[in-house]
Amino acid sequence: MNDIPQTNPDASEVVLAARHVAKSFGAVHALKGVNFDVHRGQVTTLFGENGAGKSTLMKILSGVQKPTKGEIILDGQPVELHSTMDAQHKGICIIHQELSLAPNMTVRDNIFMGREIMGPFGVDYAEEERQTRALMEELEEDIDPLSKVEDLRLGQQQIVEIARALSVDARILIMDEPTSALSASEVEVLFKVIHDLKARGVSIVYISHHLEEALTITDHAVVLRDGNMTAYAPRSEIDLEWIVVNMVGENFDLGSPPEVTFGAPALSIENLSVPSHTGVGLAVDGLDLDITAGEIVCIYGLMGAGRTELLECAAGRLKNTGGSIKLHGENVAGLTIAERINAGLVLVPEDRQRDGLVQTMTVGKNLSLASIGNFTRGLFTNHADEDKIIADSIRDVTVKTDGPGAPIGSLSGGNQQKVVIGKMLVTDPSVIMLDEPSRGIDIGAKAEVFKLLAERAKQGLAVLYTTSEVTECLSIAHRIIVMRRGKISATFTSDTTKEAIMAASGESMVA
C-alpha cells in the first residue's frame, strides 16, 4: 500500500483550490487573500503559528464559514459552499480541531448523526453498529459503539471524530489537528489509514503542530503566516528547519533541563491507587512518585496509561482508594480542589473545552478566574489589580488576542490552550501539574511555555507534565517517567534516548 506513485507535484491535478480568499471577523483579518491548492490523491499539509488562519481557511473550504472575499474552485469550477452538508454532498469533509461530538449520545449515533441509515422500520441500528465496529477495527481501537462519548477519554473522542469523517467516504478530507490527543502508536495507525485513503484517490489536507510527525506523510507543504501564504514547496524540497523558519522566522529548540538545586520534597505520592472510571480495575495502581521543589518531571505514556487520572486525583477531582498524597509534607486528603489551589497545588487540565475554559466569559475573565482571591480587597474585586494580572498573563504566555475583553471563542485553538495554562500559572503555585500542555500550541509557543516553566523551576516551582510526544520528554525535564497500565514502568534521566522511552511505554517507533 505504500507504493504510491511520486507524481511531479506541479503536474499533479488540483481538485480543490482557494483563490485570493480573505476572511475578516470585525476588525480581525484572519485571512488576507490566500491561494491554496489541494492535490488529488495526495497529502497537503498546512503549517502555521497559532492564529495564523489555518482553521479559518479550512472552515471556508468545508462550508462552515463563508469567505469575505475570494472564491473556491472545485474540479476547476468556481463553487459556493452553502453549508457543511452542501460541502459533504460535493465530497468535502472536515475533522474539526475542537471536537464536535454530542457527549450524551453513543459512539454509533455520533458517527451517523445526520446520515442515519434507514431500514424498513426506521433507523437500522444494527447496520450502523456493524459499520461502527468495522471503522474501529480499521483504526485499531477498542471502543464499544454503544458507549457514550462523554465516558470516553479525550483521545478516544478524537478517534470517534476521525471515524465519523472516514464513514462519509469523502473525496477530500480535511484534518485539522486530528492527532493532538493521540499517542504515537495511534498516530501510526492513522497514518496507515491516510496511506490507504491516498491509494484510493482521496485528497487530504492535514494540519498539525507536531511537525516531524506531519512531515512523514506530507506530499506538499504550505505555510501560512498572519493570514498570508508565505511559502509553498513539495516534500522533496523541504525539511523541518524549512518549516520552522517559514512559520516563525527562526529556529527553536525546546530547551534543556534548567540548572537548579533541588529543594525540599514538594509533592510526595505514595502507593496511590485510583479506580478507573469504568469501575473495573485501577487506572492508577499503587504508584509512588516524589518531586522536589525546582524539579521538572515529565510523564510519558500511552493513552489509558493512567496519567490523567493520576493528575486529576492529585488535584482533587478524583478520589483515591488507597495511598496518600502529600504537599510539602502535609497530607492533602480531604482538601477540596479550591483548597489545594490555595495551598499551591494546581492542575492544567487536558481537555480545554470541557475542563479548561468558560466559553461564556471573556479572555481576561478566564485568565483571572483561578486567582480572584489575589485581587479581592475586602468584599470587592479590584479592577486595576485584575487588569494588571491579566495583562501580565497575556504577555507571559503570549496569547494572541484582540484584547482581554474578547470572547474566549474568538481565539484560535492554540491561543485558547495558552489561556488555560496562563490561568493556573498566575495563581503562583508551588507545584504545577500540566496534562498535555502542548496540545495544539505551535512550536514557538511551546518553546516559550517550556522556557517559562524552566524559569519558574529555578525559583523553586515543582513541575509535573505529561506528553504523548517523545521529543517533549527530552527537553526541560530533569526526570522522565514512563507510565504503563497505572504503574511506573521506567524512570530515565534527561540523557536517555527516544527509543528507550518508547520501548518502556510499550509502543514501537513511528516510521
Added chain:
Amino acid sequence: MSASTASHTPKPAAKGINIGHILLEGRAFFALIAIIITFSFLSPNYASVGNFLIMSNHVAIFGLLAIGMMLVILNGGIDLSVGSVLGLSGVFAGYLMQGVEVPSLGIILYPPVWAVVVLTMTLGAFVGFVNGILIARFKVPAFVATLGSLYVARGAALLMTNGLTYNNLSGKTEFGNTGFDWLGFNRIANVPVGVIVLVVVSVAAFLLLSRTAFGRWLYASGGNERAAELAGVPVKRVQITVYMLSGVCAAIAGLVLSSQLTSAGPTAGETYELTAIAAVVVGGAALTGGRGGVGGTLLGAFVIGFLADGLVIIGVSSYWQTVFTGAVIVLAVLLNSIQYGGLKRV
C-alpha cells in the same frame, strides 16, 4: 432596517456604526421606549409621572422575583418555586402579624415589623436552601426540585390559613407592631417604597455580580461548571447560595405585595415564576447559564410590566394581553439566539 442590510453581502459592513447591531444589543431598552411611546399616543393618561410610579410599583414585585431568578439562571439553573415562596412568605408574615401564641407560657407574642421582615426573609432563604441542597448535593435536576417546592410551599401556605386570607396586617399600637403597610403604601420623595426596595436589591445584585468574587464564581459555574470547579470555584456552595438568594428575593416580594394589598392570601403569586423567567429572558439572559445581567433583567421586568399595564389602560381584553406577552417573550428569545449565535465559534 438600514440600507446596508438590504444589500447582498451576508453581513453588514463591519466598519462604522452598525445600526442593526446596536438595536440588537439594546433591544430590551428600545422595546421599552417603543412601548412607552406607543401607549402615550394611545392613551393620554399613560405618560404621566404619577402613572409611571404606579406602574413601577407593580413592576417592583416581578422585578424582585426576576432578580432572584436571574441569579439562578446565570448559574445554569431554574427556580420554579418563587411564586409559591412569595405566597407562603405573605401568609407567614400575616400569621406573625396576628400574634404568635405560645401555649406553654400562656402568652401571645407580637413581633415588631422588623422582626417579621427578618423572619420572613429567613423562611425564603430556608426554602431556597432546601432547593439548593437537593440540586447541588443530591443532583436532583433544578426543574424537578423547584417544581416540588412549588407545590410544597403553596400547600404549606394553604394549610397555614386553611385556605383563608389574612385581611388585617396593620398591627396594633399597643402591641408595638404597626407599620407593615409602610412597605406597600408609603413613599419617600414621592417614590413608592416598593420601587425603592427594588432599586436597593438591584444595586446589591449588581455589586454582587460585577464586583465580588462570588459574582465571578456565579458566571463561571454557570458557563462551564467543570472548568470552574477545576479553577477552584466552590461550585456547590455557589449553587446553594444562589437558590437561597432567590428565596430571599421571593420573600421580599411577598412582603411588598401583601403590604400593597393589605392582605395576605395563600394563592398570591401563582404563575409569577413564569413572569419572572420571562423578564430574565427578555432581558437577554441565556437559559443555558453564564450570560445576563441586572440591567437587562430590570429592563425585561419593565417591558413586561409596562406592556401589561398599558394594555389594561387602553382597555385591551385580558385575553389579548396574554397573547401579546407571549409574543414578546418568543421574540426576545429569538433575538437572544441571534445575538449569542454570532459569538459562537463554529
